[in-house]
Amino acid sequence: MKWNNYTSLVEKFRNQRVFDGCGISGYINLDKKRDNGEQIIDMLSILSERENGLGAGFAGYGIYPKYKEYYALHLLIDDEDSKENLIRYLGDFGNIIQSEPIPTKIPPNVNNPPITWRIFYEPKHKESISDDAQMVRLIMKLNDTFDGVFVISSGKNMGVFKGNGWSHEIADFYQIKDYKAYMWLAHSRFPTNTPGWWGGAHPFNLLGTSVVHNGEITSYGTNMRYLESFGYKCTLFTDTEVIAYLFDLLIRKQKIPIPITTIALAPPLFTTIENMEQKYQIALKNIRATYRSAMLNGPFSIVVGLNYPKPTLIGLSDRKKLRPLVAAISNDENSVFLSSEEASFKRLKLCEDYNFKRIWHPKSGTAIIAQVGKGLLRDGRESPFEKINLKVEGTIGG
Numbered sequence: 001m002k003w004n005n006y007t008s009l010v011e012k013f014r015n016q017r018v019f020d021g022c023g024i025s026g027y028i029n030l031d032k033k034r035d036n037g038e039q040i041i042d043m044l045s046i047l048s049e050r051e052n053g054l055g056a057g058f059a060g061y062g063i064y065p066k067y068k069e070y071y072a073l074h075l076l077i078d079d080e081d082s083k084e085n086l087i088r089y090l091g092d093f094g095n096i097i098q099s100e101p102i103p104t105k106i107p108p109n110v111n112n113p114p115i116t117w118r119i120f121y122e123p124k125h126k127e128s129i130s131d132d133a134q135m136v137r138l139i140m141k142l143n144d145t146f147d148g149v150f151v152i153s154s155g156k157n158m159g160v161f162k163g164n165g166w167s168h169e170i171a172d173f174y175q176i177k178d179y180k181a182y183m184w185l186a187h188s189r190f191p192t193n194t195p196g197w198w199g200g201a202h203p204f205n206l207l208g209t210s211v212v213h214n215g216e217i218t219s220y221g222t223n224m225r226y227l228e229s230f231g232y233k234c235t236l237f238t239d240t241e242v243i244a245y246l247f248d249l250l251i252r253k254q255k256i257p258i259p260i261t262t263i264a265l266a267p268p269l270f271t272t273i274e275n276m277e278q279k280y281q282i283a284l285k286n287i288r289a290t291y292r293s294a295m296l297n298g299p300f301s302i303v304v305g306l307n308y309p310k311p312t313l314i315g316l317s318d319r320k321k322l323r324p325l326v327a328a329i330s331n332d333e334n335s336v337f338l339s340s341e342e343a344s345f346k347r348l349k350l351c352e353d354y355n356f357k358r359i360w361h362p363k364s365g366t367a368i369i370a371q372v373g374k375g376l377l378r379d380g381r382e383s384p385f386e387k388i389n390l391k392v393e394g395t396i397g398g
Helices: 038-045 080-093 131-145 167-174 220-228 239-253 258-265 278-290 342-346 348-354
Strands: 023-029 056-061 071-077 094-101 115-123 149-153 158-163 183-188 204-206 209-215 300-306 312-317 326-329 335-339 358-360 368-371 375-379
Touching: 023 038, 023 209, 023 300, 023 312, 038 056, 038 167, 038 183, 038 342, 056 167, 056 209, 071 080, 071 158, 080 094, 080 115, 080 131, 080 149, 115 131, 131 149, 149 158, 158 167, 183 209, 183 300, 204 239, 209 239, 220 239, 239 258, 239 300, 258 278, 258 312, 258 368, 312 335, 326 342, 335 342, 335 368
Parallel strands: none
Antiparallel strands: 023 183, 023 335, 056 158, 056 183, 071 115, 071 149, 094 115, 204 209, 209 300, 300 312, 312 368, 326 335, 326 358, 368 375
16 A cells, blocks of 8 residues: 555654553444444544544444345555456455445545445355455455555454544544444544554454554564464554454454453463462463463553454453553443443433443453343453353363
């Protein structure tokens, strides 16, 4: 991608760094009721003190029911030649079900946007490799070597919309209010230490996994080398990319249960482990040893959306809670919300519609997990293995 073509306010704010910035928000309707984008826009836009106009983005799950059996490729493209080359290339490896522009409306302060395109796609079925594995290989190749094209999302019945601008500008640009989803993620402000470009805004996605992130992953180099040993290519020059790929690797590819995955990525400190029962010490030390190169270090809070094995919303912060994360649940216990600040939950529309049963702060390094069909599995205040059957989950044999 020609990054410099897609700048908005980047030059003005090039030297501005707000290390505790970034607004993150997300929610899930556990009955899969689809809401339009108004609520997630409100949740994110109220966090205006956490953004600087350099980037924002949204991810919606359940937005393409008509094409839910196909992979929805959302693309940023430099020019028409690159687009035509891409379409020919994809046609050689699978079936293009529908190819069309992503509807946009350009606000005044969003300058020189790329071509925004979407393709509903089906890879050629091969007995030796799954469709998901084929798509991961394809996406890695496109983002690494295909000139003028960048894949920003690739999951089924979901999509990522992101770019340069303030959160309300990106919402207007992509007409987010026109989409309906049962799970929404949102992020404002650009990555702290990486170039300002459209593809570098959050959320980051691979297949059904999307991540929004506030903070800085100091273990990026170790995480990147670990992922590359499994065939992933980290080409986006941002630490958030490795988080998305790690969730995909552990949950989709290695079939690690979601609660154990979150422990592997943010395990308790050894000083904490030593005070636990012996069986928990053994389990946690084994997890740390096995996934030591996947562990995330540094200050972070993240909100993750998954559609595998079931639609799931996850919230997780670092082990010292150096970045904020707040949770809420609706009075009917059908909707779970996550955000950088409680202000997101206190928008008038949200309060009127949901009448929150409770708002709380999860513990550091402890995941909140809400899943369609199962409800709020963990509220982020449990001990590491509370509500987890170790024998069933496969952590300890017996």
